[in-house]
Amino acid sequence: MTTTSHRMTAPFALARYREGDATRVALVVGDRIRPLSSDELGVASLNDFLAAPAWDRIAALAEAEAGSEWMALADVTLTAPVEPRQVLQTGANYRQHVIELVAAGLTNTTDRTVEEAREFAAKMMDDRAANGEPYFFIGxxxxxxxxxxxxxxxxxxxxxxxxxELAVVIGREAFQVSREDALDHVAGYTICNDITTRDLVFRKDMKEIGTDWYRAKNAPGFLPTGPFLVPASFVEASDLNVRLELNGDVMQDASTSDLLFDIPALISGASQTMPLLPGDLLLTGSPAGNGQHWRRFLRDGDVMTGSIEGLGTQVVRCITAGAGA
Incomplete structure (x- = not known):
């Protein structure tokens, strides 16, 4: 797979690329990329850098575009731009998406009209946003x-x-932080595609237990991530277009402005239980347009093209498990 489809509009971003059996942290500017040494990062690892990101140092390197270190972005193989120790995922967090789901259920099980069901669902979501809490699970x-x-x-x-989904990349450790202080703990943002096996979400043998997110969401490769880690200062995360195409057909097309719980609320809520560590991922939820809605699920040979405004584009090719790449 080439990287020619990866587009990023920020002045610079971080990435990771493959170099033989090793993976290098790198700086991306436009269509060029260069490795970053530990001396240039100022610390030994990417997560150490994200704990106290010295973006001014990276910006200076980005401006010094001359040098033999630079390569064409299309000539390298990018991999996930982060190495999280924890992955937190958010459920039922796009207002319009949840309203549609609730309204569909009500019209199937009650005598409410579609308009009445949507009005009821909208009031439920507004009450949840005002008085409820985000719903998290771990990946x-x-x-x-x-x-x-x-x-x-x-x-x-x-x-x-x-x-x-839009994914928050944690910077400075966050533990029991307030909503007001939450964004101080964000290093940047990236893209995640949270793959889900729908018929494993609910346990059939013990319905009382409820959801089984482990089996439904944690098969190998079920969190394609990247291609870039874009610094938070370059991203207006409260209003970004989120778009997924399947074989060229648009399936998801929404804005993060529709989040039921915004990013400060998510960071604060997630940090109340366990410290969020530098480099951790916090996924913000999926908008409408999943395969369950379209009654069309992933097949061998499918190509998913996922983009989030300003963060680039990822292209994921589906194969049958056991088949060669």
Whole structure:
């Protein structure tokens, strides 16, 4: 897979690329990329850098465009731009999406009209936003891959679904922070596609237990991430277009302005239980337009093109598990 489809509009961003068996942290400016040494980062690792990101130092390197270190972005193989120790995911967080789901359920199980059901659902969501709390669950960091890795669809199901999401990359450790201070703990943003196996979400053998997010969301490669880590100062995260195309057809097209709980609320809420560590990912939820809505799920040969305004584009190719890349 080439990187020619990766587009990023910020003055610079961080990335990681493959160099033989190793992975290098890198600086991206336009269509060029160069590796960053630990001396240039000022610390030993990417997560150490994100704990106290010295963006001024990186900006100076970005402005010094001359030098043999620079390569064409199309000539390298990008991988996931982060190495999180924790992945937190947010459920039911796009207002319009949840209203549609609730209204559909009500029209099927009650005598409400579509308009009455939508009005009822909208009031429910507004009350939840005012008085409720975000809904979190955890993912496995091992599922985080770049779009250089084909998505191998497990053979135990044929209802694997897409969920394109804005992901917050944590900077300074956040523990029991307020909403007012939450954005001080954001290093940047990236793109995640939270793949979900729909028929494994609810336990059939013990319905009382409820959802089984481990089995539904944590197969190998189920969190394609990247291609870039864009510094927070370059991103107006409260109003970004989120768009996913499947084989060229638009499936998801929404704005983060429709988030039920905004990013400060999510960071604050998630940090009340466990410290969020530098480099961790906090996914903000998926807008409408999943395969479950379209009654069309992922198949061998499908190509998902996911983009978030200003953060670039990831291209994920689906294969049957066990098939060669």
């Amino acid at each position: 496995l960091p091992a599922c985080v891959v770049g779009d250089d890795v084909p998505l191998a669809l497990p053979s135990y199901s044929d209802v694997h679904d897409w969920e394109l």
